[in-house]
Amino acid sequence: MATPGKRPERSGSPAAPLGFAVIPVKFSEKHQSPHFLYVKEHKVREDKDHNRPQNNTLFVLNVPPYCTEECLSRLFSGFGSVQSVELCEKPMLGEKKKPPKTKFFGATKPLGFQVAYVVFKSPAGVQAAKSVSTDEPLVISSNKHPVQTGIQKWIANYAALIVNPVELKTEVDAFMQAYDQKIAKEEAKAEKEDGVPDEEGWVKVTRKGRRPGLPRTEAANLRALEREKRKRARKELLNFYAWQHHETKREHIAQLRKKFEEDKQKIALMRAQRKFRPY
Amino acid sequence: MPEEPEREEGLEGEEGDASLSKEGRKPRARKRSSASEGILQPVKLCKAELYKPPTNEELSRLKETENLFHSNLLRLQVEELLKEVTLKEKRRQKIDSFLHEINALLSKIPEAPERDITDQSWLPKGLKVPLLQLPFVVKGKFRFLPPAEVKVVGSYLLGTCIKPEVNVDVALVMPREVFQDKDNLNQRYHRKRALYLAHVAHHLAKKKLFGSVKFAYMNGNHFKPIVLLQPQGKDAKTVTVRLYACPAQDVFKPSRLHPNKNNVRTAWFTEKDSPVTGAIEPPTPHYNNSILWDLNMASNLVFLSEAASGFQGMRDGVCLLKVWLHQRELDKGLGCFNGFLASMLVGYLLAGNKINKVMSGYQVLRNALHFLATTDLTTSGINLSKNMDGTLPSLSDFHKAFQVVFVDPSGRVNLCADMTASTYKQIQLEAKRSMEILDDKTVDGFQLVFMTHKPLIRTFDHVFHLRHVSKLQAACKKMKLLNELMDHGGNYVAATLPFLLRLLERGLGRRIVLLTHTLPQTPPWSISEDPPKHRDIGSLSFGLLLSLDFATSILERGPEADRPEAVEFRQFWGPRSELRRFQDGAICEAVLWDAPNVSQKRLIPEQIIRHLLQLHMDIPDSSICYTGALLESVIKMGREPAGTGEEAMVSLIRSYDDLSRKLWNLEGLPLTVTSVQGAHPALRYTDVFPPVPVNPDYAYHARIKDCESLLPLAEKPCPAYIAPMKVLCHMEGSGQWPQDKEAIKRIKAAFQLQLAELLKQQHQLLCRPAPTHTDVFKDGYVFRLQVAYHREPQILKEVVTPEGMLKYQDNPESQQLELETQHLPFLTSSLHGLQQQHPAFSGTSRLAKRWISAQLLSDSLSEECIDLVAASLFLSPAPFTAPSSPQVGFLHFLHLLTTFDWKNSPLIVNLNGDLKDTDYVEIQNHFVATRLQLPVMFIATPRDQRNSVWTKEKPSAQILQRLLVLALESLRVLEEQLMDPLGSQDIKMVFRPPLDFYDVLIHLNPKQIPRHLEAVDKPVMSFSRGMIKSDAVVKTLSFPVVDYDPVQCYLQELQEAFSEFALFFYDKYGGEVIGVLWKPSAFEPQPFKVSNMRGRMMSSVGTDPLTVPNVQAILEDFGILGEGLVKSVEARTEKWSI
Known part of the structure; x- marks a missing residue:
């Protein structure tokens, strides 16, 4: 597909792997050693996600932990105007369904190295990004746009964790209202279907209704089996025939032998570990 | 027995040997492969092997082990141990030839002419007499004659000689002509004996045969030098031959050496010219005993060889006893219980028909231990003599003269003359413990009883050292112990030790279970050196085993002031005794010790010991080095007098109890609170630095107005850390709870909000709700309330299979929740209970955590895992006793880490004693069967028998390895420091x-x-x-x-x-x-x-x-x-x- 990225002049800067272009980035002007972003056109066969149009989207590997979405969008706006940036922990298909937006119950943000999908407004942005010269690393945190790390960031995080009870309450109430409605709807549906045969004539038995059935759980199944077994054991006579008597004796000796073998094995192991040197 | 040959190969039935060897071969091949991996594998035997008809031999062996030993394991282990310690045939041959050569040399030693004992000029230059000759002047003449007889005595002959220190005892019988009348007086016999040995040593030293010729004291007894001979070159380690000198039979009249008789004259000993006429000379039982011992050496040997003949069990039993004693450091030094005594004890049991000659070594050992555990030789001594002759001293004569009494077959010698009552008590306690361990099916008794070394510092809760024993010399004078000094030939350590122990035992009273001491020893010295002085035993160490209930009480209540005993009490305690009025109205003499907090209270024994030794024996503070709480400085916090945090935890638990009461009684909640459970380490007393009440300075922080919260400022130093204490608040189950995990989260958040609201309204507490918890600021502490619903883990586990079956499957989320809401509260309450039984648990666990953290490993190990390991030290302390001080607890912790076989055994922590014997077996079997899937460190508890939840994630195998290395090194360094009173004792070294x-x-x-x-x-x-x-x-x-x-x-x-x-x-x-x-x-x-x-x-x-x-x-x-x-x-x- 695309040509490999230009070989950087600076010694020690490595090449890009096949299909990728390399963009060095560093945190600020005073830092020396850059990280290398590996970028490529986003091209996946089955992904028909309209959030990531095939031609306009740039796939970015190896995004350092302190890079935020805003910061990436600023970095890449040099190549063309950026429509959206999406950071994920690992490459994946576009999200199937978004979970409902929640301020308080969402997952925590990943903190390590990530991958990003940068969507440009036009395909030109993608090409520009791929053919950028790698001489001078891009700078993530400048005086104009500082990126918070360390103490500053942790204090901000701490402040963000303090929630406003009123907001929390409204969100919880809204969710529970929707949930109650959903449950009520399901129950109404179940009640309507109770005792009514479907088109093939089957009647669904639920735990509710007039004649509740056994719950179909694994535990209940096991319990039933156990009960059967006990019933059978109760009926059996253990010391009735002479051979049963012999059998138990034989079994006893076999047990002793087995124990003996086990112990011998243990001893051999201990001997190997020199466990018998008392001092 | 059922014979069903039709199913087997049948033919092998008769040929027992063939079948045995075949059986033996197969498993061995399998064993080799498993041993190479070092992991036990479940044994799989094929049916044919399991069910083939047994031979008679096999049957009897199987039956015997089933009845006699708990398992084959113990029997096999004992056999292996004996194989390891007994001498190989090749070595015996070497030793025999060495002995023959020595014998030849001894008969060739030339005579020496007769001279005065005090005239020692005939001795060659560079040879020193191996005896402290004080006072020097004695009458009598000495001449050297070659030994009348040379014979091998002791363990080598009995076959009870064990590795690694192989000693062969050889007795030289000094001919009658060497002695004169009255040689039993004034140490003349001992002087002659020493001169005799000096001469022998001098002649042997010239020979090329020997690598080294040295002197040593026999069992640390200054009266009894012996000569040590080692072969030349690389054989030096094979054997040490010890030459004893003893007089020919009937040289002395035994009646003169009765324990009531005097044989050292006061006038001679004090070097005053004229004896005070009319004064009664005091008896010298120890002195007499030392002569009698030599006289009866031969006859005792005859007694032993009679007992041992045709009695393999005795040999094995004595070997086992010797290993047992050696592990407990009881077999060397003055007043030791050595192999000879062990053999005599077995002989006594045999003579009394307590054992018989068909018993195995293990049975002999058990009987001996049982006898020791149940018989108190300090009050009811035993006598081997059958002779009821009235001329022999009676047992009460012996008890008057000695602390421990065990009379030999002649009826005259006390074999335990030098032993102190404390040492015997220690032996008794050890025997009792060992019997308990051997009877306990849940532990590996063999490992604990025979293979675990029990040094003083690890065995006793508090240990103190007398830096300079020479201080005891002054004490002799203060306590007027001239007679005892005379009896011990000037050995002031031996003379004062019983008195010192008695003094401390009385002072410590109920506070201790046992007080004991190291046995004084001196290393061998070269023949050209002066013999070591009494002070050369270095420092003397004492160990205290504290009793949980009384050790920390601050008051010593004495008799009522008007009773006659009050005077004595006042004398005993000196100025510390004062009159106090008690609540019951009595006015009593009492001693009140000054101890403001728990860590100081633990050190009350130290105060007592220092005070009594100073008062009665003039031993200054500076020569006592007390190591009871040296380690505690690393868990101390705050201003002086800093406690070790116990008080802080008690006060925060009080605050927590109050909070939980408030939660239970909260009005206006739609569901009631069913239980409130703490989950923070501080609530189980194991937080290294428990939270202290805080009061933030507003000016120092930024503030968020609408949430009433403070924020740290970036430019100022970070505010002090405030740990939130997690408290779980279980809500009542109800049909109202939704059955969907997202909805449950929301409902819980709603509860958090409501809890905060209600606590604020009803109790004016400052609260801050969050979706998953509510922080409550109370009494300066921050509690983190977390609402829990008991069915939530279940709901998280629900999976519907394609067939529509509801299944419960563990997943990380549900496991995490179970851990937090079920296991952690259970652990917290169990350990809280453990702390009530064992007050040292808190300190032990915290020291352990502090150490692990100090080694930078705190993130690699869960806190709960360390708590559990620490708890196991208290729940199954064998072979030690449950620690009563954090220091010894910490040493046990390090010891357990290094010696426990994490690879092949589960650590079973029997919290609340909920596990029964069968559970142990089940855990063990499950562990062996699934070893490879289980975490490297496996800890089972009653509620968690199969998964070891606290060690699942961490530590990794590498971290555990590193931890073990660190523990081994730390233990070594720490014990060295604690046992070295003259060193710097910078105990923080192991924390860096x-x-x-x-x-x-x-x-x-x-x-x-x-x-x-x-x-x-x-x-x-x-x-x-x-x-x-x-x-x-x-x-x-x-x-x-x-x-x-x-x-x-x-x-x-x-x-x-x-x-x-x-x-x-x-x-x-x-x-x-x-x-x-x-x-x-x-x-x-x-x-x-x-x-x-x-x-x-x-x-x-x-x-x-x-x-x-x-x-x-x-x-x-x-x-x-x-x-x-x-x-x-x-x-x-x-x-x-x-």
């Missing part, structure tokens, strides 16, 4: 981690370390951290900064970003440095993969597209991520290269 092990060091800025004051070495400079004194009365309106530790935030970011490249190590209690260790696997070049490009770059070397870590950038990232916290990143590039 070696840093040269790490590849990169990240140095942190102390300003931003909130727990900086908790460091092992307290920082010189400290920062103000925004707290005002807790006693200042300020109405708190804003919530303090809770659970904010920048270092932990930083570590978390490092972990998440770089966990594939490196491991990070940190001491969370105020460490100033983070150690980074590169993972070698990450540094190998790898092919390019989209999923594996975090922090890596393409390698510029080679043509293949390989990736390597971008180390330079990563090192810079360390600094970037920790902006403001990191002082410098020190890359030790010499340690690694890419």
Whole structure:
């Protein structure tokens, strides 16, 4: 597909792997050693996600932990105007369904190295990004746009964790209202279907209704089996025939032998570990 | 027995040997493979092997082990041990030939002419008489004649000689002509004996045969020098031949040596000319006994060889006893219980028909231990003599003269003459413990009884040393012990020891279970050196086993003031005794010890000992080195007198109890609170530095107005760390709870809000709700309330199979929740209970945590796991006793870590005693069957028998390995320091981690370390951290900064970003440095993969597209991520290269 990225002049800067272009980035002007972003056109066969149009989207590997979405969008706006940036922990298909937006119950943000999908407004942005010269690393945190790390960031995080009870309450109430409605709807549906045969004539038995059935759980199944077994054991006579008597004796000796073998094995192991040197 | 040959191969039935050997071969092949892996595997035997008809031999063996031993294991183990310690045939041959040569040499020693004993000029230059000759002047003449007889005596002849120190005792019988009348007086016999041996040693030293010829004291007894001979060259270690000298039979009249008789004249001993006429000379039982011992040496040997003949069990039993004694450090030194005594004891049991000659060694051992455990030789001595002759001294005569009585077959010699009552009590206690262990089916008795070394420092709760024993000489004078001194030939240590022990035992009273001491020993010395003085035994160490109930009481209540005993009490305690009025109206003499907190109370025995030794024996404070609480300085916090945190935890638990009462009685909740459970280490007394009440300084922080919360300021030092204490609040189950996990989360959040609201309304507590918890600020503590619903883990586990079956499957989320809401509260309450039974648990666990953290491993091991290991020390302390002081608890902890076989055995912690014998077997079997899937460190508890939830994630095998290495080294160093009263005793040494092990060091800025004051070495400079004194009365309106530790935030970011490249190590209690260790696997070049490009770059070397870590950038990232916290990143590039 695309040509490999230009070989950087600076010694020690490595090449890009096949299909990728390399963009060095560093945190600020005073830092020396850059990280290398590996970028490529986003091209996946089955992904028909309209959030990531095939031609306009740039796939970015190896995004350092302190890079935020805003910061990436600023970095890449040099190549063309950026429509959206999406950071994920690992490459994946576009999200199937978004979970409902929640301020308080969402997952925590990943903190390590990530991958990003940068969507440009036009395909030109993608090409520009791929053919950028790698001489001078891009700078993530400048005086104009500082990126918070360390103490500053942790204090901000701490402040963000303090929630406003009123907001929390409204969100919880809204969710529970929707949930109650959903449950009520399901129950109404179940009640309507109770005792009514479907088109093939089957009647669904639920735990509710007039004649509740056994719950179909694994535990209940096991319990039933156990009960059967006990019933059978109760009926059996253990010391009735002479051979049963012999059998138990034989079994006893076999047990002793087995124990003996086990112990011998243990001893051999201990001997190997020199466990018998008392001092 | 059932014979069913039709199913077997049938033919082998008769040929027992063939079948046995075949049976033996197969498993051995399997064994080799498993031994090479070092992991036990479940045994699988084929049916044919299991069910073939047994031979008679096999049957009887199986039956015997079933009945006699608990298992084959013990029997096999004992057999292996005996094989290991007994002498091989080849070695015996070498020793025999060596003995023959010695015998030949001894008969060739030339005579020496008769001279005065005091005229020692005939001895060659460079040879010193191996006896302290004080006073020097004695009458009598000595001439050397070659020994009348040379015979091998003792263990070698009986076959009870054990490795590693193989000693062969040879007795030289001094001819009658050497002695004169009255040689029994005034040490004349001993002088002659010493001269005799000196002459022998001198002649042997000239021979090439010997690698070394030395003198030593027999069992530390200064009267009895012996000559030690070792062969030349590389055989030096094979054997030590010890030459004893003893007089020919009937040289002395035994009746003169009766324990009531005097044989050392006071006038001679004190070097005063005229004897005080009319004064009765005091008896000298020890002196007499030492002569009698030599006289009866031969006859005792005859007794023993009679007992041992045709009695293999006795040999094995004595060997086992000797190993047992050696592990307990009881078999050497003055007043020891040596192998000879052990043999005599077995002989006694045989003579009394307590054992018979068909018994096995193990049975002999059990009987001997049982006898020791149940018989108190200090009050009811035993006598081997059958002779009821009236001329022999009676047992009561012996009891009057000696502390421990065990009379030999002649009826005259007390074999335990030098033993102190304390030593015997110790033996008794050990025997009792050992019997308990051997009867306990849940432990590996063999390992604990025979293979575990029990040094003083690890066995006793408190240990103290007398730095300079010479101080005891003055004590002799103070206590008027001239007679005893005379009896012991001037050995003031032996003379004062019984008195010192009696004094302390009386003073400590009920506080101790046992007081014991090390047995004084002197190393062998070269024949050209002067014999060691009495003070050369170095320091004398004493061990105390504390009794839980009384050790820490601060009051010593004496008799009522008007009773006659009061005078005696006052005398005993001296100025510390005072009159006090008690609540019952009585006015009594009493001693009140000064101890404001628990850690000081633990040291009351120290106060008593120092006071009594000073008062009665003039031993100054400076010569007593008391090691009971030296380690505690690392868990002390706050201003002097700093406690070790027990008080802090009690007060916070009080506050917690109050909170839980308030929660139960909260009005207006839609569902009631069913239980409130603590889950924080401080609530089970195991938090290293328990939270203290805080009072934040508003001026120091930023504030969020609408939430009434304080915020840290970046430019100021980080505020002091406030740990939130997690408290679980279980809500009643009800049909109202939704059955969907997302909905449950919301409902729980709603409860949090409501709890906060109600607590504020009804109890005016400052609360701050969050979706998952509510922080409550109460009495200066912050509690983190967490609502729990008991069915939630169940709901998280629900999975519907394609057939529509509802299944419960563990998943990480449900396991985490179970851990938090079920296991953790259970653990917390169990350990809280354990602390009530064993007050030293808290200190032990905290010292252990402090040490692990100090070694930078706190993140690699869960706190709960350490708590459980510490708890196991108290629940199954064998072979030790449950620790009563944190110091010995910590030593046990290190010892357990290093000696426990983590690979092949589960550590079973029987919390609340809920596990029965069958459970133990089940756990063991399950463990062996699924070893490879289980965590490297497996800890089973009653509620968690199969999974070991607390060690699942960590530690990893490498970390455990590292931990064991560190523990081994720390234990060694620490015990050396604690046992060396003359050293520097800088015990913090084991709490300072070696840093040269790490590849990169990240140095942190102390300003931003909130727990900086908790460091092992307290920082010189400290920062103000925004707290005002807790006693200042300020109405708190804003919530303090809770659970904010920048270092932990930083570590978390490092972990998440770089966990594939490196491991990070940190001491969370105020460490100033983070150690980074590169993972070698990450540094190998790898092919390019989209999923594996975090922090890596393409390698510029080679043509293949390989990736390597971008180390330079990563090192810079360390600094970037920790902006403001990191002082410098020190890359030790010499340690690694890419």
